[in-house]
Amino acid sequence: MSDKPEQAATTAAGGFTAAEQTYMRQALALAEEAYAVGEVPVGCVFVHDELGVVGQGRNRTNETLNGTRHAEFEAIDQILALRPAGTPLADFVRDTFARTDLFVTVEPCVMCASALRKLGLRRAVYGCGNDKFGGCGSVFTIHTDEVGEGSKYEAVGGLFRGEAIMALRRFYVRENDHAPAPKRKGRRVLKTTFD
Amino acid sequence: MSDQGQMAWSTPEPVHSDERTRGFDPVTVFVATVPPRSLSALLPWVSVLSVGDNGLERPLGALQHLKRVRPANGMQQVILAPVAESTLSELELLLARSGIDTHGDSGATIDQVAVSRWAPATRAQFDDWKERWPMSFRLAAAERSDALSDAEVAAAQRFMQLALDAAEDAAAAGDEPVGAVMADPKSGVVVARASDLRRTHHPLMHATMACIEAVASAERARRAREAASQADEQPNAGEKRGRHDNDQDDGQDEVAEPDEGEGRADLGGYLCSGLDLYVTREPCAMCAMALVHSRIRRVFYGERSDEGALGSAHKLHVHPSLNHHYLVFRDLRRQLQP
Numbered sequence: 001m002s003d004k005p006e007q008a009a010t011t012a013a014g015g016f017t018a019a020e021q022t023y024m025r026q027a028l029a030l031a032e033e034a035y036a037v038g039e040v041p042v043g044c045v046f047v048h049d050e051l052g053v054v055g056q057g058r059n060r061t062n063e064t065l066n067g068t069r070h071a072e073f074e075a076i077d078q079i080l081a082l083r084p085a086g087t088p089l090a091d092f093v094r095d096t097f098a099r100t101d102l103f104v105t106v107e108p109c110v111m112c113a114s115a116l117r118k119l120g121l122r123r124a125v126y127g128c129g130n131d132k133f134g135g136c137g138s139v140f141t142i143h144t145d146e147v148g149e150g151s152k153y154e155a156v157g158g159l160f161r162g163e164a165i166m167a168l169r170r171f172y173v174r175e176n177d178h179a180p181a182p183k184r185k186g187r188r189v190l191k192t193t194f195d
Numbered sequence: 196m197s198d199q200g201q202m203a204w205s206t207p208e209p210v211h212s213d214e215r216t217r218g219f220d221p222v223t224v225f226v227a228t229v230p231p232r233s234l235s236a237l238l239p240w241v242s243v244l245s246v247g248d249n250g251l252e253r254p255l256g257a258l259q260h261l262k263r264v265r266p267a268n269g270m271q272q273v274i275l276a277p278v279a280e281s282t283l284s285e286l287e288l289l290l291a292r293s294g295i296d297t298h299g300d301s302g303a304t305i306d307q308v309a310v311s312r313w314a315p316a317t318r319a320q321f322d323d324w325k326e327r328w329p330m331s332f333r334l335a336a337a338e339r340s341d342a343l344s345d346a347e348v349a350a351a352q353r354f355m356q357l358a359l360d361a362a363e364d365a366a367a368a369g370d371e372p373v374g375a376v377m378a379d380p381k382s383g384v385v386v387a388r389a390s391d392l393r394r395t396h397h398p399l400m401h402a403t404m405a406c407i408e409a410v411a412s413a414e415r416a417r418r419a420r421e422a423a424s425q426a427d428e429q430p431n432a433g434e435k436r437g438r439h440d441n442d443q444d445d446g447q448d449e450v451a452e453p454d455e456g457e458g459r460a461d462l463g464g465y466l467c468s469g470l471d472l473y474v475t476r477e478p479c480a481m482c483a484m485a486l487v488h489s490r491i492r493r494v495f496y497g498e499r500s501d502e503g504a505l506g507s508a509h510k511l512h513v514h515p516s517l518n519h520h521y522l523v524f525r526d527l528r529r530q531l532q533p
């Protein structure tokens with residue numbers, strides 16, 4: 001985690017603790033893993049206040065053929081698998097997520113933001129905003145809406161924002177280069193989303 | 196299901212964007228009334244008034260849906276500018292430069308007129324708002340396609356009945372009584388069916404999410420079979436994305452799949468394009484957004500939900516920032532006849 005690649009876009013992590021920076025670097029490494037296999041580079045870790053990292057994930061929508069398999073959903077499944085036999089599902093979910101924070105490289109989309117609310121997440125920390133789908137402030141405010149299943153949670157962005165954007169930008173530039181010519185224009189729109 | 200005689204289906208109602216449901220929303224503009232012979236002298240000045248900061252002509256700013264000129268009692272009326280963006284004295288000067296005296300006896304005046312702020316999105320809005328000031332209207336593709344034929348309604352009832360059966364299964368299993376069915380409207384084939392699992396298995400496995408996963412897992416299995424059978428003959432061939440509706444004919448037309456070019460990054464997410472979802476309760480924000488990610492074609496739901504995202508708490512399916520929109524019909528449910 002400490003040997004961060006040299007990048008022009010390295011951003012200040014002011015206001016965030018050393019531990020929070022470490023977790024977001026883990027999330028960035030998972031995003032890098034997604035990039036390496038052709039998935040949209042988004043990664044995340046869930047951190048329990050006593051148990052540490054309890055789940056981690058990266059985008060897996062291509063591999064699964066399921067457009068809902070975002071990093072958050074991958075990690076949440078890992079957490080649910082930790083439920084001890086005999087513990088009721090609802091109890092485990094409530095007790096676990098009330099003590100758990102999410103570190104994710106890109107602002108959760110509306111789907112994930114809503115899922116986190118249902119689970120009773122304590123706090124979400126993200127890198128860059130998501131101007132198209134963002135559910136924690138950019139487009140929707142699912143995390144603080146008065147109406148909605150589950151409980152409101154705090155969401156704060158900007159931790160290693162530049163690194164998160166650069167990963168996405170590299171991905172979309174690569175996609176654009178590989179796309180059939182008539183499709184390229186559409187890709188460029190995505191590329192600049194996180195400016 | 197046994198008491199068919201007393202139960203009847205309600206008519207599904209399209210859930211439109213606010214743009215399509217809003218009433219007349221006025222914006223006040225300065226309008227010059229001039230003799231017809233003065234019109235040709237005035238119009239060049241009006242267009243000068245309309246040049247934006249970037250030097251490009253901007254016919255009426257945000258009011259491009261309005262006609263510029265209308266006849267009125269032998270005179271011609273011209274929209275000059277929104278009241279918020281101009282002043283009367285500025286416009287009187289403009290008319291004076293065109294040789295039109297608004298204080299003389301030519302009958303020329305400048306008045307304020309309330310016109311529609313928005314372009315009409317429906318025929319009804321057009322018919323209403325054009326009475327205030329003439330405007331142009333292009334029938335949106337969405338408005339044409341959300342009229343259901345009798346055959347479509349019958350098919351929708353059949354699919355929703357299967358979703359209701361899945362909801363009953365969920366209730367019997369001690370879960371949330373919600374069911375969902377994914378169907379291909381072209382072939383009439385049920386592609387997937389799911390009961391809600393949020394209480395008994397997974398807090399996020401709402402019926403809609405379970406149904407999307409069922410479509411994906413069926414396709415994964417199909418591809419695995421295909422890969423296994425082709426392994427000996429053709430090790431390669433840049434396998435194109437298969438699809439549910441190619442199941443029978445083994446995918447000869449897969450190469451021509453129209454979604455193929457959308458970019459490999461999101462191929463998996465497009466697996467539900469062309470499919471319709473039938474779900475007994477209005478989807479929440481999570482499920483509604485999952486359907487955006489999956490590129491669903493249409494959604495029919497039965498009961499409304501206070502926190503529903505397809506008409507109640509949100510209208511996610513027509514949200515302007517999202518890159519995929521879909522049609523939604525609600526209130527498709529069986530009711531006891533009075």
Ligand SMILES: [Zn+2]
Pocket residue numbers: 070072108109110111112113
């Ligand atoms: Zn998401």
Ligand SMILES: [Zn+2]
Pocket residue numbers: 401403478479480481482483
């Ligand atoms: Zn839901």
